Amino acid sequence: MTIDTFDGTAVKPSHWNLGSVIEQLRVSREATHNIRHHGRIRELPSRDALTTIVNGLQAVLFPTHYGRPNLTDESIDFFVGDTLNTTLNRLAEQVRRGLQFSAGEAVPDEEVLTRQAHDITRRFAAGLPEVRALLVSDVLAAFSGDPAATSVAEIMLCYPGTIAILYYRLAHSLHRLGSPFLARLISDIAHSLTGIDIHPAAQIGGSFFIDHGTGVVIGETAIIGQRVRLYQHVTLGAKRFPSDEQGVLIKGVPRHPIVEDDVVIYAGATILGRITIGAGSTIGGNVWLTQSVPPASNVSQAQMRND
Numbered sequence: 380m381t382i383d384t385f386d387g388t389a390v391k392p393s394h395w396n397l398g399s400v401i402e403q404l405r406v407s408r409e410a411t412h413n414i415r416h417h418g419r420i421r422e423l424p425s426r427d428a429l430t431t432i433v434n435g436l437q438a439v440l441f442p443t444h445y446g447r448p449n450l451t452d453e454s455i456d457f458f459v460g461d462t463l464n465t466t467l468n469r470l471a472e473q474v475r476r477g478l479q480f481s482a483g484e485a486v487p488d489e490e491v492l493t494r495q496a497h498d499i500t501r502r503f504a505a506g507l508p509e510v511r512a513l514l515v516s517d518v519l520a521a522f523s524g525d526p527a528a529t530s531v532a533e534i535m536l537c538y539p540g541t542i543a544i545l546y547y548r549l550a551h552s553l554h555r556l557g558s559p560f561l562a563r564l565i566s567d568i569a570h571s572l573t574g575i576d577i578h579p580a581a582q583i584g585g586s587f588f589i590d591h592g593t594g595v596v597i598g599e600t601a602i603i604g605q606r607v608r609l610y611q612h613v614t615l616g617a618k619r620f621p622s623d624e625q626g627v628l629i630k631g632v633p634r635h636p637i638v639e640d641d642v643v644i645y646a647g648a649t650i651l652g653r654i655t656i657g658a659g660s661t662i663g664g665n666v667w668l669t670q671s672v673p674p675a676s677n678v679s680q681a682q683m684r685n686d
Contacts, residue, residue: 381639387471388619389426389605393514394592410679418485419536419649422476422479422546423476423479423607423635424473424476424560424561424564425473425476426479426564426568427533428469428472428473429473429561429564429565429568430568430654431469432466432469432470432473433546433549433565434570435462435466435469435600435668436466436507436549437545438458438462439459439462439463439507440468440510440511440514440545441505441511441514441535442455442458442459442537443455444532445534445535446458451633451657453659458659459610460519463504466515467500467504469494469674470500470503471493471497471500472496472585473561474495474496474500474553474558475492475493475495475501476560476563477495477558477559477560477561478492478496478499478557478560479492480560481557481558481559481560482570484510485570486506487494488579499553499556499557499558500576501550502556503553503642505512506552506556508582510548510549510552512585513585514544514545516533516585516586517541517544517545517548517585517587517588518531518535518541519531519586520586520587520588520608521534521540521541521588521590522534524588524590524608525588525590527682531608534591537656539572539573539574539575539589539591539592539593540588540589540590540591540595541577542572542573542575543569543570543571543572543575543577543589543590544577544583544587544589546565546566546568546572546577547566547569547577547579547581547583548567549565550562550563550566550569550579551579551580551581551582551583553565553578553579554655555626558560559579559580562580563578563579565579566578566579568614573592573593574592574593574594574595575589575592575594575595575683576595576596576597577595577597577600578597579601581597581599581600581601581602581603581615582598582602582603583597583601583603583607584603584604584605584606584607584620584640585605585606586605586606586607587603587606587607587608588607588608588609589608589610590608590609590610590611591611591646592609592611593611593612594611594612594613595609595611595612595613595614596613596614596615596616597615597635598615598616598617598634600631600632600633600634600635600653601615601635601636601637601638602635602636602637602638603615603638604638604639604640604658605640605641605643606640606641607641607642607643607644608642608643608644609644609649610645610646610664611646611647612646612647613644613646613647613648613649613650614630614647614648614649614650615635615636615638616649616650616651617635617651617652618634618651618652618669619634619652619663620634623677632653633653634651634653635652636650636651636653636654636655637653637654637655637656638650638655638656639656639658639659639660639674640656640658640659641658641659642656642657642658642659642660642661642662643660643661644656644661644662644663644664645661645664645666646664646665647664647665647666648664648665648666648667648668649664649666649667649668650662650666650668650669651667651669652669654667654670654671654672654673655671656669656671656672657671657673657675657676658670658674658675658678659675660672660674660675660676660678661676661677661678662676662678663677663678663679663680664680665680666678666679666680
């Protein structure tokens with residue numbers, strides 16, 4: 380038997396010494412470099428399935444924008460009901476898979492995992508009206524905050540910031556309900572689509588607007604108030620990472636900024652550490668900020684150089 384290569388030549392499989400390579404990979408996988416979760420094989424959540432699920436949830440929340448534009452008053456509830464039922468069934472399975480990697484050393488049996496997944500999915504569905512209300516406030520903030528915006532439809536279909544926030548709000552709901560792995564995957568899908576990286580554990584108030592958006596990073600423990608506006612390449616990051624006596628990073632410690640209500644942060648600003656940006660402040664472009672500022676502050680590059 381021969382194998383045809385891309386350039387049309389034929390090579391015998393034995394030329395690759397596959398037996399030895401396969402054996403060494405097996406030893407690495409099973410013994411010397413084993414990274415399998417709890418030493419057991421588990422079915423990972425599917426990125427493709429999650430993309431389909433988020434598309435379904437978008438259609439449920441905004442049927443004529445992300446679903447079917449020809450829906451009528453008579454058909455819209457039937458469309459929402461059918462789409463939601465199908466999407467939640469898919470979501471429950473992905474939540475179940477994700478819970479296997481969120482559990483401690485003692486992983487519950489399949490029946491317990493399935494029951495937990497259904498409970499999380501049921502509570503997630505109950506929270507969708509609240510998620511939609513927040514998303515509407517975000518869209519309206521974008522419309523009122525961008526003079527280039529011509530319609531709500533344009534914002535929902537063309538603004539990467541709006542798409543990233545939609546994914547974030549769905550992911551945050553799942554994270555809060557006890558499905559952090561799945562939430563992180565949804566956030567990563569949004570990052571791939573938009574270039575905007577929002578950790579699902581971050582806490583973000585309503586009427587949130589990310590203009591342009593590429594390169595924005597919002598860390599895990601960041602807290603953002605109401606009516607906050609960010610521009611492209613803004614980072615809300617950590618200044619340092621505390622570790623224990625063995626040098627292992629301590630997880631979950633608050634280490635990202637608190638941004639209070641009505642703050643505007645312009646392009647390229649980097650804000651690091653557990654500092655507070657007071658309400659009504661404006662942070663200029665390309666500022667590097669590692670100290671708190673009081674409410675109604677105006678911080679520019681020149682001011683930071685003079686400090």
